[in-house]
Amino acid sequence: MAFGPYLLLATLEGLVTAAVLSLMALGLSLVFGVMRVVNVAHGEFYMLGAVLAWWFSSLIGGHPAVGFMLALVLSPLVVAAIAFVAERLVLSRLKYEPEATIVATIGLLYIIQQLALTFYGPEARPVEAPFTYRISLPWFGYSAYKLAVIGFSILMMLATWFVLTRTKIGLVMRATQFDREMAQAFGIPVGRVYAGVFALGAGLAAVAAVLIVPIQQAHYLMGHDPLLLSFIVVIIGGLGSLRGTVVAAVLIGLSDGIISMFFSPTLAKMLATLIVALVLVFRPQGLFGTAAR
Amino acid sequence: MAAVTPLLVTAGLSRAFGGLRAVDQVDFALPEGETHAIIGPNGAGKTTFVSLICGRVAPSSGSVVFDGREISRMPAHRRVRLGIAYTFQITSVFANLTAFDNVALAVQRRLIDDHARGLSARALTEHGMDALTKVGLAGHAGKIAGTMSYGHQRLLEVAMGLALKPRLLILDEPTQGLSDGEIENFIGLVRQIGAEATVLLIEHNMDVVMALAERITVMEQGRILAQGAPAEIRANKAVQQAYLGG
Amino acid sequence: MTRLTPSAKGIALHVGVVLALLALNFLLPEYHRGVFARVLVLAVFAMGYNLAFGYTGLLSLGHAMFFAAGLYGAGLTIYHLEWSVWPAFAAGLAAGAGLALVVGFLALRTTGVAFMIVTLMFAQVFYLTTLYFTTYTRGEEGLVLPQAARVLGFPGGTLNLSDPSTRYLVALALFTLVLGVILFVVRAPFGRSLIAIRENDERMRMLGYNVFANKLASVVLSGIVCAASGAAYAVLFGYVGSGFAAIQYSILPLLWVLVGGAATTLGPLIGTLFMFYVIDTASSYTTAHLLVVGLVLIGVILFFPKGIAGTVRERWLPWLP
Numbered sequence: 001m002a003f004g005p006y007l008l009l010a011t012l013e014g015l016v017t018a019a020v021l022s023l024m025a026l027g028l029s030l031v032f033g034v035m036r037v038v039n040v041a042h043g044e045f046y047m048l049g050a051v052l053a054w055w056f057s058s059l060i061g062g063h064p065a066v067g068f069m070l071a072l073v074l075s076p077l078v079v080a081a082i083a084f085v086a087e088r089l090v091l092s093r094l095k096y097e098p099e100a101t102i103v104a105t106i107g108l109l110y111i112i113q114q115l116a117l118t119f120y121g122p123e124a125r126p127v128e129a130p131f132t133y134r135i136s137l138p139w140f141g142y143s144a145y146k147l148a149v150i151g152f153s154i155l156m157m158l159a160t161w162f163v164l165t166r167t168k169i170g171l172v173m174r175a176t177q178f179d180r181e182m183a184q185a186f187g188i189p190v191g192r193v194y195a196g197v198f199a200l201g202a203g204l205a206a207v208a209a210v211l212i213v214p215i216q217q218a219h220y221l222m223g224h225d226p227l228l229l230s231f232i233v234v235i236i237g238g239l240g241s242l243r244g245t246v247v248a249a250v251l252i253g254l255s256d257g258i259i260s261m262f263f264s265p266t267l268a269k270m271l272a273t274l275i276v277a278l279v280l281v282f283r284p285q286g287l288f289g290t291a292a293r
Numbered sequence: 294m295a296a297v298t299p300l301l302v303t304a305g306l307s308r309a310f311g312g313l314r315a316v317d318q319v320d321f322a323l324p325e326g327e328t329h330a331i332i333g334p335n336g337a338g339k340t341t342f343v344s345l346i347c348g349r350v351a352p353s354s355g356s357v358v359f360d361g362r363e364i365s366r367m368p369a370h371r372r373v374r375l376g377i378a379y380t381f382q383i384t385s386v387f388a389n390l391t392a393f394d395n396v397a398l399a400v401q402r403r404l405i406d407d408h409a410r411g412l413s414a415r416a417l418t419e420h421g422m423d424a425l426t427k428v429g430l431a432g433h434a435g436k437i438a439g440t441m442s443y444g445h446q447r448l449l450e451v452a453m454g455l456a457l458k459p460r461l462l463i464l465d466e467p468t469q470g471l472s473d474g475e476i477e478n479f480i481g482l483v484r485q486i487g488a489e490a491t492v493l494l495i496e497h498n499m500d501v502v503m504a505l506a507e508r509i510t511v512m513e514q515g516r517i518l519a520q521g522a523p524a525e526i527r528a529n530k531a532v533q534q535a536y537l538g539g
Numbered sequence: 540m541t542r543l544t545p546s547a548k549g550i551a552l553h554v555g556v557v558l559a560l561l562a563l564n565f566l567l568p569e570y571h572r573g574v575f576a577r578v579l580v581l582a583v584f585a586m587g588y589n590l591a592f593g594y595t596g597l598l599s600l601g602h603a604m605f606f607a608a609g610l611y612g613a614g615l616t617i618y619h620l621e622w623s624v625w626p627a628f629a630a631g632l633a634a635g636a637g638l639a640l641v642v643g644f645l646a647l648r649t650t651g652v653a654f655m656i657v658t659l660m661f662a663q664v665f666y667l668t669t670l671y672f673t674t675y676t677r678g679e680e681g682l683v684l685p686q687a688a689r690v691l692g693f694p695g696g697t698l699n700l701s702d703p704s705t706r707y708l709v710a711l712a713l714f715t716l717v718l719g720v721i722l723f724v725v726r727a728p729f730g731r732s733l734i735a736i737r738e739n740d741e742r743m744r745m746l747g748y749n750v751f752a753n754k755l756a757s758v759v760l761s762g763i764v765c766a767a768s769g770a771a772y773a774v775l776f777g778y779v780g781s782g783f784a785a786i787q788y789s790i791l792p793l794l795w796v797l798v799g800g801a802a803t804t805l806g807p808l809i810g811t812l813f814m815f816y817v818i819d820t821a822s823s824y825t826t827a828h829l830l831v832v833g834l835v836l837i838g839v840i841l842f843f844p845k846g847i848a849g850t851v852r853e854r855w856l857p858w859l860p
Contacts, residue, residue, distance in 0.1 A: 038652050090837055098652055099598045103797065103840045106790055110833030118827055224786075228663065231656055270667040277660035281645045284653055347745065373747035381745070387738045398735050401728050402747045412728060457747065 005139035010261040011254065016146045016215070018253025019153035020208045022246050024226055025233035026160060027204035029245045032234065034177040034197045037096050040105040041086075042205055043227030044112035049079050049206025050218035051120050057127045065130035068214070076206035083202030087195040096194070109223075116220040129214035149211045156207060161242060173197060229256070232276045298361065300325040300491050301346065301461060306355035306365075307515075308341055315341040317515035318355070323461075328487040330494045330506035338515040339495045340382060343463050346493075347379040348372045360460070374406060376460035380453070380467065382495075384446045388439030392430055392449055395438050396421045399456035424456035428482060444475040448482075455486065462486060463493045468501050480504050503527075549804075549860040553722060556805065557715050564707045572707055574819070578812050579710040580771050581791075583717045585799070585807030587764030588792035593801035594725060595757040596737030597647075600655050601662030603788035604642070605762040607669065608634040609769025614779030615675065617688050624691045624700070628770045635766020636759060638665075643758035647751060659789070666784040681780025689774050706775050713771050714808075717764055722804050722860060724760070733757050734802070765792075794832065797839050800846030804860045809847050 028042045052075040057067030086108055094100040131148075134141040164170040176183045176193045184190050208226075209218075216222070233252050237244030252272075259268040299322040308316045316338045323329055331339050344350040346357055348369030357365040364372055373379075387395050400420040404412040425431045428448040433441060438449060447467060454462050464483070468476050476498065483505050486492060496502050502509060502523070509526045511518040519529045526532055560579070567575060584606050591597045612634030616622040622630070646657045669676045676682065691698040691709070698705050724730045732753050736743050740750050773779050782788070791814075792807075799810025814835065821831045839846065845853055852859040 038655070090841065093841055099655075100840050100844070102598065102600075102652070102655060103793065104837050106793075107833040107836030107840070110829045110836070112833075114827045114829035114833065117829075228660075231660075235656065264671070266667055266671045270664055270671060273660050273667065274664045277657050277664065278645070280653055280657050280660070281648050284649055349741075349745070368749075370744050370747050370749050373745060379745050381742070385739060385742045387735055387742065389738055390735070394731075398731065398743070399746045401731065405728065453746065 002139075005137075006261070007258070008137075009140060009142075010258045012142060012146070012257075013261075014254035014257025015150050015250070016253075017257055018250045019150045020212050021226070021229055021233060021253050022249030023153055023156055023208040023211075024205045025230040025237070025245050025249050026157065026242070027201035027208075028230045029234045029237070029242070030197055030204070031201040033241075034173055035091075035096055035194050037091065037098055037101040038105070039198070039201065040102055040227070041108040041112060042105075042201070042230060043223030043225075044109050044116075045079050045083060045202035045223075046205040046209045046226050047116060047218075047220060047223035048082070048112055049075050049209030050213045050222060051116055051220070052078055052206070053210040053213050054125050054127050054218045055120075064128035068127065068130040068210075071127065071213075072207070072210045075210050076203040079206035080199040080203035084195050084199040087198040088191075091198065092191055092194065113220060113223075120218075120220055122220065124217035124219040126217045127210075127213040143215075145214060149215070152211060153208075156204070157246060160204070164242065228273070232272070235276060235280050299323055300360060301493075302358040303346070304356050304358075306342070306345055306357060307353050308345055308350060309353050314515045316345060316352075319512075319515075319517055321510065321517065323491060323493060325460075325491055327507050328483070328492040328494065328505055330496055330502045330509045331512060332496065332499075332502060332509060333512035333518070337512040339512055340465060341515075342512065343379070343465060343493060343495060347377050347463055349379070373457065373459075374402075376458075377463065378454040378457045378459035378461070379463045380450045380465060382465040382469070384443070384450055386438040386446050386449050386453070388437075390438055391434065392425065392436050392438055392441065392445075392452075393421055393434040395449055396424050396452050396456045399453045400424070403457055420456060424452045427455055427485070428452040429478070444471050447471060447475075448479075451482070451486075459490055461491045461493060463495075465495045466497060467494070468496065468498050476501060546858045546860070548858050549722075552859075553718060553804065556808075557711070557718070560711055560714070561708075564704060564711070569703065572703060574815060575812075576703070576707040576710045576775070578808075578815050579707075579714040580768055580775060581795070582808040582811040583714055583771070584765050584768035585792045585795040585811050586717055586721055586804075587761045587766075587768060589796045589801060589803075589807050590721065590724075590733075590764065591758055591761040592793065593796055593803070593806070594730065594737065595733045595754060595761075597754065597758065598651075598655050598793075599646075599658040599758075600786070600789050600793070601642070601646075601658030601660075601665075602761075602765055602792055603784050603786065604662040604665035605635045605639055605765035606769040606772075606788060606792075607665060607784035608638045608762075609766030609771075610773045610779050610783050611669065611676065611769075612766065613770035614682060614684060614773040617684050617774070618682050618779070619675065621688070624689065624774050628767075628774065631770025631773070632763055632766050635762045635769070639759045639762020639766075640755075643755045643762070647754050647758065659786070662784070662786065662789055666781060666786070669781040669784050676779070676781060679781045681778055681782070684773065684777040684779065686777065689777055691774075700775055701777065710771065710775060713767065717767065718804065718808075721764075725804065725860065729753070729756070737802075794836055796846070797844075798835065798846055800848030800850070800852070803846070803848035803852060806846055806848035813847065 024046055028039060031037065031039050053071035056071040056074050060067055060070065090104050091101055094104055129145040131145060133144040135144050164173065172188055172193055176188060176190055180190055229252060233245060233248045236252065237248030301323040303319055303321045306316060306319045307314065319342060331342070333339055341350060345352050348367060352365050355365065356363055359375060359377060364375065397417050400417055401412060404416055422431060422434065425434055428451055430445060430448055430452060433445060438446060441449065451467065468479055471479060480501060483492060494505065506523055508520065508522055510520045511526060511532050519526060519532050563575060564572065588602050591599055609631035612631035613627040616627040616630045642658070642661050646654055646661065649657050670678045686701050689700040691700055698709065700706055700709060732743065732748055736750055736753055744750050795810035795814055796807055797810065798813055799808065800806030817835065818828045818831055821828055843850065848859065
């Protein structure tokens with residue numbers, strides 16, 4: 001294959017990564033933006049979403065699209081419910097103290113991971129794509145499903161944006177983010193808003209996971225790398241900024257796709273992680289954020 | 294008295310936050326030994342101005358000269374070692390440590406620099422208790438700072454400043470939240486301190502200002518509106534309009 | 540409540556603990572003596588972590604890199620350059636110190652959550668580096684150091700570090716040395732400054748302290764102690780692998796310190812020992828030991844935030860250092 005088509009393929013693959021990554025990072029960013037806590041277990045919610053997607057889709061026979069649709073609806077709901085309960089039982093009792101929350105979500109990470117290993121097992125299992133149509137380009141064929149993933153992610157991002165900026169729920173969330181005590185004084189049930197945001201964040205990770213399982217298989221350790229990538233996206237995009245998150249996800253997704261085609265993946269990860277760490281050191285407000293103080 | 298070089302001089306000192314000029318081209322001189330009060334309405338830039346002097350905030354432009362040295366780019370901790378001590382507007386003691394340990398931290402830092410005497414447990418106790426005695430807290434040395442009354446925490450805050458043996462002590466609204474009786478004691482305390490050190494005082498309570506200040510600076514919107522002896526300030530029409538409310 | 544004044548009782552307690560550990564070498568059955576030797580070495584890791592996290596208030600999620608720097612510094616020089624144990628151990632310490640200096644210098648420009656993420660990322664880079672140079676490190680599979688190389692030379696003779704009793708005593712010697720150093724440091728003006736910086740760093744700055752330099756010194760000392768633990772692990776147990784640089788080994792010392800009691804001198808030992816036996820006991824009923832780690836983490840942070848030694852100090856023994 002010539003260089004041009006090769007680059008096109010890398011770009012398409014990068015866009016798929018970016019699409020899934022932006023959904024997942026958006027969840028992390030929402031939780032950080034509104035609650036001011038870092039959810040280290042975010043990657044496990046993603047993994048849980050994938051594992052549940054396999055389980056739901058294997059429940060019923062028939063056309064793979066039926067099982068997939070079932071998973072796409074139910075898996076995020078179940079994950080969100082689990083996150084809601086975890087928030088009420090643990091995080092709310094820690095008063096959202098940042099460091100205690102980090103420790104607690106690390107605990108949550110281990111618990112979810114272990115439960116997945118025990119009940120789902122160490123195998124990697126695929127979910128069949130809802131359709132297998134391949135678009136033939138002049139140089140290579142490309143999975144239509146992957147393009148659909150990109151499209152669906154964009155729809156989800158738009159929906160989230162709409163909810164955040166144009167609805168009462170979004171207003172309540174932004175009020176809580178802006179000034180927690182003031183929101184409380186105005187009768188906003190801050191505790192429930194936090195639990196809702198935490199559940200929504202986990203749910204978004206699960207949606208991302210359901211979209212990815214027809215491409216990558218479900219595995220109990222699959223949450224680790226996306227968690228780090230989401231951290232990177234959220235940091236580069238500026239903590240709590242929706243637009244920055246999307247831009248950064250595209251940037252990271254594309255460069256991940258392209259770099260890993262030309263370099264060893266380990267070296268690519270090494271350099272990317274190092275660069276992001278240095279960005280955080282020297283530009284803590286992110287590349288697109290404005291100075292906080 | 295006029296012939297001596299002032300201890301502290303600022304020239305064209307400015308600081309902007311975004312578009313807001315919190316401190317705007319302030320020229321200010323403070324002779325050694327003076328007790329000087331800065332007054333002005335809320336948001337006049339008083340705290341920002343003293344923060345520029347002690348280094349908590351970096352200036353946008355202008356200079357700060359302390360004892361003949363240009364210090365406007367010097368980090369805060371080094372200015373403290375030159376002899377500029379700042380007591381916080383919002384009480385900022387180490388709540389989990391005893392009153393003595395709070396003061397001891399200040400003494401320890403000074404003794405590390407004092408090569409002639411050096412840091413010893415005895416010197417630490419002696420100087421620490423000395424500072425506590427000055428503010429009248431010697432009897433509370435073993436108390437956990439967080440459990441002390443608000444008035445005592447304010448005094449502890451001052452004791453930490455004193456323990457640094459500063460040449461310039463900056464007190465940021467020290468009497469805020471104190472009872473009348475406590476304020477009475479406090480005036481006496483600052484008089485004592487003023488006998489040894491130069492004192493720069495931000496204060497809202499005009500009785501305290503009039504009782505203590507040898508000279509007064511009135512700030513408004515980041516600038517100096519008027520400056521002079523208490524009687525002059527009291528007589529100043531502009532000040533009356535802007536601040537004293539006529 | 541934190542006391543800064545020294546006490547004779549504290550010293551006596553620590554001497555007692557060390558003597559008891561010495562006696563255990565002759566009393567413990569073989570299996571438990573092996574566990575204890577490992578715990579002693581890893582407790583040193585926890586003590587190093589405690590210096591940064593407990594005393595200075597720096598929540599790092601990257602201390603595995605300092606442990607692994609010591610581990611690889613000693614292991615690689617022994618394996619590839621055939622250095623003897625003393626210089627290899629020194630190389631481990633130097634690697635830890637150098638890494639801590641660079642990482643501290645960069646990471647300390649951030650605070651709080653950003654500090655945690657930055658340390659996590661630097662550690663991840665270190666971990667990936669050990670995988671990338673798999674020709675030399677053999678990655679996850681790791682290197683086994685030859686027994687012949689694990690011999691500690693003295694002017695009067697040699698000590699065979701693969702012998703269980705020698706291994707236990709050498710581990711105890713390192714533990715005792717580090718415990719002494721930590722006990723000294725936290726009572727010294729430097730240690731008092733660190734605690735005060737943890738409590739209120741802005742106030743410390745306005746008392747004339749160079750907060751950044753103090754924090755950096757704390758990170759470097761912490762890094763050296765963790766590297767000492769890693770280097771000792773390499774020479775005592777003869778295995779060096781990437782697994783020790785992974786994120787898990789950054790979280791374990793946090794767990795040990797939290798369980799034992801942050802900012803207490805004996806907490807790291809108590810926490811490490813406790814968690815080793817909790818997991819050991821749990822393993823005989825279930826293979827799900829990660830579940831235990833997770834539940835203990837959440838349980839401690841919810842109901843027992845001061846840890847074992849911290850709670851004992853709060854309720855009964857206020858003089859406990």
